[in-house]
Amino acid sequence: xxxxxxxxxxxxxxxxxxxxxxxxxxxxxxxxxxxxxxxxxxxxxxxxxxxxxxxxxxxxxxxxxxxxxxxxxxxxxxxxxxxxxxxxxxxxxxxxxxxxxxxxxxxxxxxxxxxxxx
Amino acid sequence: xxxxxxxxxxxxxxxxxxxxxxxxxxxxxxxxxxxxxxxxxxxxxxxxxxxxxxxxxxxxxxxxxxxxxxxxxxxxxxxxxxxxxxxxxxxxxxxxxxxxxxxxxxxxxxxxxxxxxxxxxxxxxxxxxxxxxxxxxxxxxxxxxxxxxxxxxxxxxxxxxxxxxxxxxxxxxxxxxxxxxxxxxxxxxxxxxxxxxxxxxxxxxxxxxxxxxxxxxxxxxxxxxxxxxxxxxxxxxxxxxxxxxxxxxxxxxxxxxxxxxxxxxxxxxxxxxxxxxxxxxxxxxxxxxxxxxxxxxxxxxxxxxxxxxxxxxxxxxxxxxxxxxxxxxxxxxxxxxxxxxxxxxxxxxxxxxxxxxxxxxxxxxxxxxxxxxxxxxxxxxxxxxxxxxxxxxxxxxxxxxxxxxxxxxxxxxxxxxxxxxxxxxxxxxxxxxxxxxxxxxxxxxxxxxxxxxxxxxxxxxxxxxxxxxxxxxxxxxxxxxxxxxxxxxxxxxxxxxxxxxxxxxxxxxxxxxxxxxxxxxxxxxxxxxxxxxxxxxxxxxxxxxxxxxxxxxxxxxxxxxxxxxxxxxxxxxxxxxxxxxxxxxxxxxxxxxxxxxxxxxxxxxxx
Numbered sequence: 183x184x185x186x187x188x189x190x191x192x193x194x195x196x197x198x199x200x201x202x203x204x205x206x207x208x209x210x211x212x213x214x215x216x217x218x219x220x221x222x223x224x225x226x227x228x229x230x231x232x233x234x235x236x237x238x239x240x241x242x243x244x245x246x247x248x249x250x251x252x253x254x255x256x257x258x259x260x261x262x263x264x265x266x267x268x269x270x271x272x273x274x275x276x277x278x279x280x281x282x283x284x285x286x287x288x289x290x291x292x293x294x295x296x297x298x299x300x
Numbered sequence: 301x302x303x304x305x306x307x308x309x310x311x312x313x314x315x316x317x318x319x320x321x322x323x324x325x326x327x328x329x330x331x332x333x334x335x336x337x338x339x340x341x342x343x344x345x346x347x348x349x350x351x352x353x354x355x356x357x358x359x360x361x362x363x364x365x366x367x368x369x370x371x372x373x374x375x376x377x378x379x380x381x382x383x384x385x386x387x388x389x390x391x392x393x394x395x396x397x398x399x400x401x402x403x404x405x406x407x408x409x410x411x412x413x414x415x416x417x418x419x420x421x422x423x424x425x426x427x428x429x430x431x432x433x434x435x436x437x438x439x440x441x442x443x444x445x446x447x448x449x450x451x452x453x454x455x456x457x458x459x460x461x462x463x464x465x466x467x468x469x470x471x472x473x474x475x476x477x478x479x480x481x482x483x484x485x486x487x488x489x490x491x492x493x494x495x496x497x498x499x500x501x502x503x504x505x506x507x508x509x510x511x512x513x514x515x516x517x518x519x520x521x522x523x524x525x526x527x528x529x530x531x532x533x534x535x536x537x538x539x540x541x542x543x544x545x546x547x548x549x550x551x552x553x554x555x556x557x558x559x560x561x562x563x564x565x566x567x568x569x570x571x572x573x574x575x576x577x578x579x580x581x582x583x584x585x586x587x588x589x590x591x592x593x594x595x596x597x598x599x600x601x602x603x604x605x606x607x608x609x610x611x612x613x614x615x616x617x618x619x620x621x622x623x624x625x626x627x628x629x630x631x632x633x634x635x636x637x638x639x640x641x642x643x644x645x646x647x648x649x650x651x652x653x654x655x656x657x658x659x660x661x662x663x664x665x666x667x668x669x670x671x672x673x674x675x676x677x678x679x680x681x682x683x684x685x686x687x688x689x690x691x692x693x694x695x696x697x698x699x700x701x702x703x704x705x706x707x708x709x710x711x712x713x714x715x716x717x718x719x720x721x722x723x724x725x726x727x728x729x730x731x732x733x734x735x736x737x738x739x740x741x742x743x744x745x746x747x748x749x750x751x752x753x754x755x756x757x758x759x760x761x762x763x764x765x766x767x768x769x770x771x772x773x774x775x776x777x778x779x780x781x782x783x784x785x786x787x788x789x790x791x792x793x794x795x796x797x798x799x800x801x802x803x804x805x806x807x808x809x810x811x812x813x814x815x816x817x818x819x820x821x822x823x824x825x826x827x828x829x830x831x832x833x834x835x836x837x838x839x840x841x842x843x844x845x846x847x848x849x850x851x852x853x854x855x856x857x858x859x860x861x862x863x864x865x866x867x868x869x870x871x872x873x874x875x876x877x878x879x880x881x882x883x884x885x886x887x888x889x890x891x892x893x894x895x896x897x898x899x900x901x902x903x904x905x906x907x
Contacts, residue, residue, distance in 0.1 A: 215837065252835070256796060256816045259839055263382060263861050265432025266718040266766075267799060267841070270742055270775070273766045 208243040208251070216242075224297070237295035242287055254284040329443025329511040330488045336390050336441065341848040343389040346438045346483045347725065348803075348845065351638040352573040354727035355804045356846045360853035362807030365904055366821045366832045372854060372903040373412050376896050377403065382841050383858035383897035384723075385438030385483055386801070388446075389847035390460070395441065396899065400427060400434035400451045406463060409849045416463035418448070426452045426474045431499040431758070435481050435841075437571075437723070442486040442511055449484045449493050457491075457514060467514035471495065471507060476756050478502045480569070487574035487581060487611055490517060494568030494583065498631065501563035501589040501759040504603075506572075508614060518614035522566030522585040522602050523552045529602065529616065530609065536616040539670045539691040547619065555599035555624075563753050564596065565589035566603035570633030571725055575649075578666060580608045580617060582638065582651060586631035592748040592761030593702030599624035604632040606653060606661070608668060618668030623657050624692060627702040628682060628746065629717035629762075630657035635725045641733055643671045643784045652783040654726055654737050656719025657693065659686055662783045674786030676779060677720040677739055679769035682713055701748045701762070709747040709763075716744035716766040722799065725843060726781075729804035732824050734789055735781040736810045738798035741769045742776075778802070778812055778820075780827050792827045800857065801843025813840025813857050819900070821855075836900045852903055860897025 213236070220235035221228065242251065258281045260271030271277065289299060336344035340357045347354045361369065377383065377398035387396035393415060394407040401422055406415040427434055430451060440447040445466060446458045453472035456465055471493055472478030477500020484493045490508040498504065504522040509515065520530040529552060537544040538551075552561060566585040573582045585607065588600035604623040609616050623630050637652040643662055651665035658680030662672035673686035682700070683693035697703050699713040718740060726737040744766045751761035768775045776797035780789040800813030804824055809831065811821040817836045823829035842858030 209835075212835065252816050253795065256839060259861060260796070260815060263433060263839075263841075264430075266716075267382075267432065267722070267797070269764065270716065270718065270740075270766045270797060273764075275767060 204244050204246055206243050208239065208248045212248060212251075213239045213243070220297070234295045234297045238288070238291045238297055241291035241294050245291075246287060254280055254287070257281060258284050329445070329486065332444065333442040333486055341389075342391070343386070343845045343847045344441055345388070345485070346385060346440070346843070347571065347573075347635070350487060350574045350576070352571055352635045352725065352728075353637065353639070353730070354725060354802060354843070355729055357806045358846055358848055358853045359805060359807035360848070361805070361809070361846075361855060361904060363809050363823050363831055366807070366809050368904055369832055369834070369855065369902040370905050371834075372901050374901065375405075375407065375412065375899040377405070377860075377899070378896045379403065380860070380896055382433040382435045383860035384435040384481075384841055384843070386843040386845040386858065387856065387899065388439055388441050389845075389849075390441055392849070393460070394847075395439050395446050395460070397436050397439050397448060398897065399436055400430075402436050402448060402450050404439065404446065404448055404458065404463065406446075406460070418458055418463040418465075420448070420450050420454065420456065422450055422452045422454075423474075426479055429474050429477050429479050429500065429756070430481065430496070432481075436483075437481060438483040440484045440486045440491065445511070447484045447486065447491050449480045449482060451479055451481070453478055453480050453495070455484060455491065455493055455509060455514070457511075469509060469514040469516070472497075472502070476500065476502065477758075482569045483571070485572045485574075486511060487572075490611060492572050492581060492583075494570070494572075496567050496569040498565035498567040498586045498589055499591075499758055499760055500756070501753050502565065502567055503562055504565060504567035504585055506568045506583060506607075508611070520607075520609060520614045520616070522568065522605065523556070523561040523564045523600075525553060526550065530614045531616050531619075537618040537668055539620055539668065542689045544618065544667050544669055552601045555601040557596060557598060560596045561600075563589055563759065564600060564603065566600075566605070568633060570723055571635035573636045573638050574611060575638055575665060579611050580665070581611045582606065582608055582636035582665065584632035584634060584636065584653070586633045587626050587629045590751050590753075590759050590761035591629055592706065592751055593625060593627040594706050594748060595750065595761065597625065597702070600626065604630065606632065606636060606651070606663065608665065620663060620668055620670065620691060622655050622659070622661065622693075625702060627700050627748075628657070628713065630655065630715075630719055632656070634719075634721060634723060637726065637728050637735065638665055639728045639730070639783070641784050645784075648784075650783065652728070652735060654721045654735075654739075654781075656715070656721065657683070658715050658720035659683075659693070660781055660783065660786060662786065672783065672786040676737060676781055676788060677715065677741060677769075677777065679714040679741060679743065680720060682715075701746045706748050706750055709745050711745045712743055712770075713746055714743040714769055715740060716742040717746070717764055718742070718766075724799045724841070725801040727802040727804040727810065729810065729824050731806065731808070732780075733782075733784075734824070735783055736802045736804055736812075736824070736827070737779045737781055738800060738802055738812050739777045739779060740797040741772065741774055742766050742797060743769050778822070778827060780810075790827045792822065799841040803844035803846060803855070805846060811844045811855060813842065813844060813859065815839045815841075815861070817859055819844065819855075819857050819902070834902070837898050854901050854903050856899055856901040858897055858899050
């Protein structure tokens with residue numbers, strides 16, 4: 183697999199251009215993990231939320247490469263670390279923009295799949 | 301069995317030790333821990349041994365098959381926040397501790413179910429007194445006891461069979477910011493523990509408690525009068541003009557302005573090690589307080605120092621200060637690795653230390669003589685080199701906030717405050733004789749400002765902003781290091797800083813975690829050969845460990861960094877206590893997928 187060059191701080195690329203052509207390369211376990219977490223947060227009946235959450239992660243996977251998704255989620259999670267280490271993440275240039283990208287990506291996929299906004 | 305630990309036995313044993321080289325020293329706890337350590341199926345100390353090697357002789361999982369590893373089982377602590385350190389494994393039981401509120405679990409390895417749990421009652425007021433997350437770097441074991449170092453500084457001994465409290469002792473005053481994040485370490489018949497709070501002006505110390513009673517045996521401060529530092533002005537040695545010389549009288553007091561040493565930091569929150577033959581304990585002290593260097597001109601001894609102390613008395617045999625008059629927050633607490641290696645071609649009992657200041661130090665651990673000091677990240681720019689005669693770094697004025705005055709923003713200093721490496725421990729592989737080091741590749745702008753000390757309040761006095769080192773695409777590296785020559789053998793770039801501790805094994809692999817949540821294992825002979833990569837539920841800042849149970853080898857690591865794993869949104873953060881237990885306990889599905897930190901344990905597939 184080709185590692186994309188969108189490193190954390192090079193990820194501004196990701197913002198400047200539409201998201202890189204997706205290769206639908208999310209591993210099964212990443213999709214399942216998302217679905218489980220998404221279902222846990224959903225207030226709908228399990229079957230409904232399972233379909234909607236699966237739809238959502240498939241919609242995300244159609245838009246972004248898995249490695250980019252991992253980078254975005256790492257930044258989004260990284261800023262929650264307390265202390266100096268989190269400081270590195272919070273200080274990251276364009277970090278907030280990346281988190282915004284991450285949120286928007288999820289929001290539009292959720293909308294598409296009839297999931298309530300978070 | 302009752303093992304005798306009678307005082308009258310001591311002289312006889314002392315003589316026996318001289319005659320028989322390394323006779324086991326009398327203490328039941330001591331013998332018990334030695335026995336546990338001798339069996340490679342266990343992971344009986346945080347580093348797997350007393351030398352901080354983080355190396356396992358197990359080799360069922362090796363470079364040929366590690367790529368096939370699968371998740372064997374998982375356990376969720378039910379606590380959000382950063383999960384550092386690792387569990388311990390003694391026989392059929394695994395012991396682990398969560399971040400605050402420091403829940404302790406004993407798990408039956410046959411069923412992975414909880415044997416017992418212990419949750420201390422701690423005042424939540426301690427949380428805002430912790431500078432850098434409510435982490436806990438793990439438990440210690442000896443004499444059928446589990447030692448827990450709580451955040452509120454209470455050190456507790458639990459019965460390893462039942463989790464019942466045997467003794468407990470207060471190690472500091474959390475109201476003044478004296479809290480704990482470090483793992484306690486048992487060496488011989490003593491529990492050694494440090495203190496945190498350099499950002500609160502805590503005057504650092506290290507303390508030895510009796511393993512059986514919890515009685516304080518000795519305490520040694522990092523700063524202040526000789527008697528309180530357990531320094532002998534004539535016998536405690538330090539590297540001076542190319543040789544070891546006595547430190548002399550009032551070596552600390554002379555290096556501070558007025559009474560600043562009383563709130564001068566030098567805390568001790570790292571990983572400690574012990575050389576049985578020399579009976580010496582090794583550890584480092586942290587930054588001097590405040591972060592504004594203009595308020596504390598002088599060498600600020602003995603902050604930023606490697607100490608070698610007699611384990612029984614605490615007396616300092618030698619001390620080596622790495623960063624006199626710190627102007628960057630380059631704590632010297634990182635692990636001291638005791639390795640017998642060739643240094644500049646000569647077989648040496650070495651101490652190897654990757655300091656936050658970006659230099660990898662190799663010292664003669666018997667005498668304290670400086671042998672090697674070289675940059676282990678080429679980005680390091682605050683000093684050109686370490687003068688081998690004086691042992692002092694040659695500081696570049698442009699990057700020295702203390703030189704340039706308060707309220708001046710000093711730009712582009714490398715490394716950033718958290719160093720080229722933070723506490724995340726490196727591993728020494730005795731097969732390759734190399735050190736495997738998880739590093740940061742981050743720089744900073746640093747602006748000191750005047751600050752008044754208020755007891756129990758943060759005492760920082762500098763504004764920082766941090767950013768990736770210029771000219772690269774990575775914020776971290778995993779490196780292989782030759783401590784005999786002070787050279788990077790290989791460097792493997794990581795997008796994010798590597799804040800997970802490394803493991804090496806006789807199977808020829810080196811493993812570490814990443815902030816993305818990947819557990820990676822690489823070939824120890826060629827670290828750019830990635831043999832295994834698996835995404836765990838959250839970012840990894842814990843240390844990789846291994847054990848064998850019923851003929852099967854396992855490799856495990858904590859993940860959990862702060863907020864939510866998986867889908868990243870902030871929901872649920874308000875309920876950090878939502879708790880769960882073992883997967884084997886069959887709680888709700890959700891409990892072990894996303895909530896809290898997880899332990900993920902890998903093994904080769906069943907055949």
